[in-house]
Amino acid sequence: MQIDADTPMVPTRHWHRLADGRLQCDVCPRECKLQEGQRGLCFVRGRYGDQVVLTSYGRASGFAVDPIEKKPLYHYLPGSRILSFGTAGCNLSCRFCQNWDMSRSREMDRLQARATPEELAQMARQHGCRSVAYTYNDPVIFLEYATDTARACHEAGIRSVAVTAGYINPGAREDFFAPMDAANVDLKSFDEAFYWKLCGGHLEPVLETLRYLRRHTGIWLELTTLLIPGQNDDPAELDAMTRWVVETLGPDVPMHFTAFHPDWRMTDLPPTPPETLRHARRIARDNGVHHAYTGNVRDPEGSTTWCPACGAPLIRRDGYRILEMRLKPGGHCPDCGSVCAGVF
Structure with a gap:
């Protein structure tokens, strides 16, 4: 692992030593097994000095002040402003990633903005933001930075929003979500083959995260599904997904069906037709979802x-x-x- 003098090396909590001497990172289901100097697939967690460290603590790939509806959150402090920031890397490898320049970055010079958790909390207050969003790339991989920032925000009267794919292990899951107030979880598909072939992950850990959030926390939860033509927009899959949401999470969890545009390694597919989004919304509402929305298109009824x-x-x-x-x-x-x- 290439480490320069300016790279932070913050010790992490969720790892253990294997019998063969490797260290296993336990944050997410990838469970990367590391020799000295190796990074995990996420790129920002790696083995250095016989421990697993986080190399993006205090460094961000940029900041933005957004309407909270952009996360998207429609039922959490609507009309308020939110400070958004992320780091680099990701623990999934989605071929259709819409933020690939950050999530797939393998260059630490992407992380030029520096901010401590306390500075982020003050930045949010100075810009009139009621909350901070951990977004762009998945915040579970910078867990320590995200949770320290969330605690600093609470001390300043600022709330915290996790925008995540929910691909995280028990133990780390409880640690990560403990200081969060709201979450938008990206339920990418309701098909295991989709998760494996297009994301390099598995569906069940995401469903476990959703069950945990609804059954064991008071976090406000909304879901987003990016509908990709011919990949995860089959009506039968959407029927099964929305039935599961109502039966397992309840009818009041808002669902956002958003439009795909060709990007990263899936530039050969067309953008999502607006009618596909409207049909997904109808399926959700027919199955009992109280609040189903369309996104990335102009649709007054669906918004x-x-x-x-x-x-x-x-x-x-x-x-x-x-x-x-x-x-x-x-x-x-x-x-x-x-x-x-x-x-x-």
């Missing part, structure tokens, strides 16, 4: 929050911009009084 009880529009959006917020205090529908699930 509106509707009351699941009376069907009245509650929040109208144009892209990431809120046009009308009709919710009463406590998230109540102004027409029938029913409560809309979320944090408002």
Whole structure:
């Protein structure tokens, strides 16, 4: 592992020594087994000095102040601003990655912005952000940096949002999500073959993460599925996925179906037709999902929050911009009084 004088080497927690002398990283299901000087597939965790260290602590690939709807989160502090940042590397190898310049980076010079957890919390306050998002690449691989930042944010009155694929092991899972307030989990498909062939991972650990979040935490949860033509947009798969969500996670977990555009190693496929997204939304609603949305397309109906009880529009959006917020205090529908699930 190439280490320069400016690279931080922060000791990590989730690893153990194997009988053959290698160190196994236990953060995610890849469980990389490392000789001295080797990095894991994520690139930012590696063995150095007979321990597993994080080499991206305090260094980011950039910052942005976004509407929280861009994460996407539609039921968590709608209309608020969120400070977004990430590092480099990833523990999945999705061929369709839309942030591949960061997640697939193997150059530490991508990480030119430096910020301590306390500085990030103050940056969020200075820009009027109510929360910080750990995003762009998957934050589970910079777990220590993300959780330290989340704790610093809480001390400053700022909330934390994890934007993640949920590919993480028990133990690390509890550690990572403990200081988080909300999460958008990328449920890439409901098919094991898709996860293995196109992402280099497995479906079941992601489902385990979703079960954990709903059953054992108070974290606000939303889901996103990027629909790729001919890969994960089959109506039968979407039917099975949305039925599982309602039966296992509950009908109030919002689902976002977003449009793919050709990128990284899947430039031979066309963009997702808007009708595919609208059809996925219909399947979800027919199966009992109360809040199903379309994304990356102009679709007023698919971006509106509707009351699941009376069907009245509650929040109208144009892209990431809120046009009308009709919710009463406590998230109540102004027409029938029913409560809309979320944090408002």
